[in-house]
Amino acid sequence: MRIGMIGLGRMGGNMMSRLRKKGHDVVGFDVSPESSRDVDSLESLISSLETPRTVWVMVPAGSATDTTVDALCGLLSEGDMVIDGGNTRYTDDVRHAEILGKKGIHFMDVGVSGGIWGNSRGYALMVGGSQYDFEKVSSIFEALKPDGEDGLVLAGPTGAGHFAKMVHNGIEYGMMQALGEGFETMMRSELIDDPAAVMTSWRKGSVVQSWLLDLFARAAQDDSTLQNMPAVANESGEAKWMVEAALELGVPVPVTATSLWARQVSRGAGADTLRVVSSLRAQFGGHITHESEK
Known part of the structure; x- marks a missing residue:
């Protein structure tokens, strides 16, 4: 598959590397010019992908993910897919799916475990979303997970992947x-x-x-x-x-x-807190903690 990867930090960069080693074509984008990015803007990333497009997001949870999802909503088209592999709170997944769903854009949340070793060992992937979408991009999941039977699960509907993580x-x-x-x-x-x-x-x-x-x-x-x-x-x-x-x-x-x-x-x-505890113990029981006892 040809896929876009947004966020090329310790996790995203290594995941892009593993996908490429497994034969996938990955276009990487990161806000940092010092990263291993292939393009310098979200617009360039999206224009480099053929429809239906698949974009994997690996940015910090919270406002960074919210901003990225909002931007993608304006750039992607019906039938495209956004996969959030960051550490987003599961309750935010439902909101993101609704925002993207209004334009017919598919959404999946994936809890990813493996740290800096995932590039060589593979990543444990906990996926939230529909069975249809899961099967549609299964080759991406198979490439990222460890070799063998375990390491990949469709945990449930939207939000289940990040809940499991x-x-x-x-x-x-x-x-x-x-x-x-x-x-x-x-x-x-x-x-x-x-x-x-x-x-x-x-x-x-x-x-x-x-x-x-x-x-x-x-x-x-x-x-x-x-x-x-x-x-x-x-x-x-x-x-x-x-x-x-x-x-x-x-x-x-x-x-x-x-x-x-x-x-x-x-x-x-x-x-x-410990100062209060020590003070109260001294008051009611005469328990004095000396510096040498800390």
């Missing part, structure tokens, strides 16, 4: 938090000589073996205590959306919520 990221938060807590517990124990070696040993034969453990082993190879890494972990927003969605659905998600709070505290958001 939101849940995926919430689970990811919990898994990483658990690995981190286990590592710190061993770091503080006098019994364990090399916590990194212990965790690395779990990569084979253990019920907790995973790609995350493989990535941990890679990170710890040259820095077994990870002391050179900042103790700060940002959050993309999707775990927060999952907690909100779970509350609306009446589903308790304590693991996801706790891992989300931990990331927010790591950015200093909890500093004032």
Whole structure:
């Protein structure tokens, strides 16, 4: 297929590369002149594609995606298709589909997981949209997903792809938090000589073996205590959306919520909270936290 790719950052650029390696013709556009773009405007991108056109959007969620969808609505024609592969909130997908649908433009949302390794390993793809549209561009999905049977699913109608990716990221938060807590517990124990070696040993034969453990082993190879890494972990927003969605659905998600709070505290958001806690403990129980105990 010939497809347009909008947004050539770490994900979009690698996805364009994988599609080309799999034999697809990709025209890339990015607002940055320093990117690997083929054209310098959305207008040029659209004019380079034959109808019915397919355009894959990989830009930041929120206003950037809204602006891009609005612009495409004015440039595309009936029968064309827009695929949003960014981390858009699932509730926005319905709105985007309605905007594009008024002109007969098809829309699909795709949750994409694989990070910077997706170019070589393939991407896990969670798709939202109709069965008809899914089959129409299935060759694109097949090229992007890992080789083999797994890694691709039509999760449901519009919004389902990004909803599934939101849940995926919430689970990811919990898994990483658990690995981190286990590592710190061993770091503080006098019994364990090399916590990194212990965790690395779990990569084979253990019920907790995973790609995350493989990535941990890679990170710890040259820095077994990870002391050179900042103790700060940002959050993309999707775990927060999952907690909100779970509350609306009446589903308790304590693991996801706790891992989300931990990331927010790591950015200093909890500093004032902890000051209040320390002050109150000192007031009612005389518990004084000295600087050396922090």
